[in-house]
Amino acid sequence: METTMTFEYAPAPESRAIVTIKPKYGHFIGGKFVAGGKHFPTINPATEEVLSQIALAGKADVDAAVKAARKAYTSTWSKMSGKERGKYLYRIARIMQERAREFAVLETLDNGKPIRESRDTDIPLAAAHFFYHAGWADKLEYAGLGTSPKPLGVAGQIIPWNFPLLMLAWKVAPALAAGNTVVLKPAESTPLTALLFAEVCQQAELPAGVVNIVTGDGSTGALIVNHPGIDKIAFTGSTEVGKIIARAVAPTSKSVTLELGGKAANIVFDDAPIDETVEGIVNGIFFNQGHVCCAGSRLLLQESVAEEVLHKLKNRMEKIRVGDPMDKNTDVGAINSKEQLAKIIELAAVGDAEGAERWSPACSLPSKGFWFAPTIFTGVTQAHRIAREEIFGPVLSVLTFRTPQEAIEKANNTPFGLSAGIWSEKGSRTLWASQQLRAGVIWANTFNKFDPTSPFGGYKESGWGREGGRHGLAAYLKGVSHE
Numbered sequence: 030m031e032t033t034m035t036f037e038y039a040p041a042p043e044s045r046a047i048v049t050i051k052p053k054y055g056h057f058i059g060g061k062f063v064a065g066g067k068h069f070p071t072i073n074p075a076t077e078e079v080l081s082q083i084a085l086a087g088k089a090d091v092d093a094a095v096k097a098a099r100k101a102y103t104s105t106w107s108k109m110s111g112k113e114r115g116k117y118l119y120r121i122a123r124i125m126q127e128r129a130r131e132f133a134v135l136e137t138l139d140n141g142k143p144i145r146e147s148r149d150t151d152i153p154l155a156a157a158h159f160f161y162h163a164g165w166a167d168k169l170e171y172a173g174l175g176t177s178p179k180p181l182g183v184a185g186q187i188i189p190w191n192f193p194l195l196m197l198a199w200k201v202a203p204a205l206a207a208g209n210t211v212v213l214k215p216a217e218s219t220p221l222t223a224l225l226f227a228e229v230c231q232q233a234e235l236p237a238g239v240v241n242i243v244t245g246d247g248s249t250g251a252l253i254v255n256h257p258g259i260d261k262i263a264f265t266g267s268t269e270v271g272k273i274i275a276r277a278v279a280p281t282s283k284s285v286t287l288e289l290g291g292k293a294a295n296i297v298f299d300d301a302p303i304d305e306t307v308e309g310i311v312n313g314i315f316f317n318q319g320h321v322c323c324a325g326s327r328l329l330l331q332e333s334v335a336e337e338v339l340h341k342l343k344n345r346m347e348k349i350r351v352g353d354p355m356d357k358n359t360d361v362g363a364i365n366s367k368e369q370l371a372k373i374i375e376l377a378a379v380g381d382a383e384g385a386e387r388w389s390p391a392c393s394l395p396s397k398g399f400w401f402a403p404t405i406f407t408g409v410t411q412a413h414r415i416a417r418e419e420i421f422g423p424v425l426s427v428l429t430f431r432t433p434q435e436a437i438e439k440a441n442n443t444p445f446g447l448s449a450g451i452w453s454e455k456g457s458r459t460l461w462a463s464q465q466l467r468a469g470v471i472w473a474n475t476f477n478k479f480d481p482t483s484p485f486g487g488y489k490e491s492g493w494g495r496e497g498g499r500h501g502l503a504a505y506l507k508g509v510s511h512e
């Protein structure tokens with residue numbers, strides 16, 4: 030028998046007053062904020078309020094940033110001992126912790142993600158990446174990456190909008206620990222935490238030019254990718270742009286890492302602990318509005334337990350609180366942009382048209398801003414576009430299987446290979462399945478767990494190289510294979 034308890038939640042809004050957002054920002058080049066030319070707005074996707082005007086970097090700005098990064102590399106950073114570099118990284122990590130609340134509020138305002146997630150996941154993990162890599166800075170010789178590992182030089186880093194500060198940390202921390210300097214471009218819809226990070230670099234008295242931040246859109250990203258003064262490109266974003274970047278760097282001597290899309294299978298075997306599994310399914314696809322490249326967006330259910338899992342999943346989804354991201358009780362916030370919402374709506378409509386059955390809990394969505402209710406599609410087959418293409422939203426495609434072999438075949442039947450989940454109480458089955466799955470990260474009886482010590486990256490169209498752990502460090506050192 031099921032018992033249902035209903036709690037009423039009074040609003041618990043986080044304070045917006047703890048952040049100061051300037052009406053206009055420039056770029057952070059050579060340790061200073063410099064005025065930009067053209068500007069574009071960044072908005073709060075939950076309210077459509079314009080938060081600030083952001084500079085659009087053109088060729089002269091990117092040139093200046095690369096020049097500053099090169100100068101810092103040759104004159105300071107590459108000469109400094111690992112121990113000294115480590116001190117700066119520790120200092121940055123501690124300041125990020127001290128200013129965690131500011132970062133969390135800013136992230137939620139600019140991105141639309143629930144404050145609970147930015148406060149409990151994004152910001153602590155970003156600081157953890159700096160702490161972790163600070164520890165490596167003076168131990169590179171002992172990392173099993175050669176006796177005297179050398180940095181690559183200047184790294185151009187381009188990041189997406191789904192985990193803005195965390196993606197910055199994934200990129201900047203290993204680059205700096207290994208002795209590189211960086212030119213980083215945040216995504217056009219979420220630049221604010223990167224600009225606050227620039228202030229942290231000043232506060233930590235990081236030598237000028239070690240970190241440079243230029244804001245802009247894809248045109249700025251392309252200027253970084255094609256800049257002859259850059260030694261390495263690190264990109265996280267769509268597979269489409271990843272392919273453009275791969276083509277652009279192929280004839281050059283630039284190193285490259287690409288972290289691209291995914292369409293992860295979350296596989297539920299008949300012996301899975303159902304209640305825990307349902308929590309894992311919800312976390313797998315509705316965490317961060319499904320704006321997660323490793324999201325568990327394809328649920329594969331063993332037929333014998335499918336009905337029970339779906340019943341419990343729907344009950345659980347009825348309890349998901351969608352709404353104001355600044356409310357500490359909110360589970361699912363706003364979709365990051367109008368464009369992303371349009372993509373989600375379009376692909377969901379394709380699901381309807383191809384004959385899958387759509388279901389969402391009853392939930393009232395705010396009238397302003399960009400919203401999409403948590404949604405599942407059942408009756409999905411492998412031929413459906415919603416089983417093959419990344420939706421990057423709170424939409425789950427449910428498929429079924431009869432035998433473990435069939436589960437693996439379906440799971441691997443995708444152009445991607447970033448992550449996968451296995452739910453089973455049998456260790457031997459979990460180990461067997463994990464060896465068959467062609468995915469870079471495999472979670473067993475959990476999902477969306479991240480740790481700086483653990484390498485992250487994909488097979489096939491999900492990307493090249495790894496980030497995090499020793500593998501990620503290797504991607505910022507000369508002559509070390511990072512696969």
Ligand code: ADP
Nearest residue numbers: 187188189215216217246247250251266267270
């Ligand atoms: P998404 O579809 O998730 O928005 P994108 O791949 O379009 O992902 O964007 C990820 C990052 O790549 C953003 O910072 C964006 O500005 C940048 N970007 C977009 N187009 C290009 C390009 N042609 N070259 C380099 N960077 C780009």
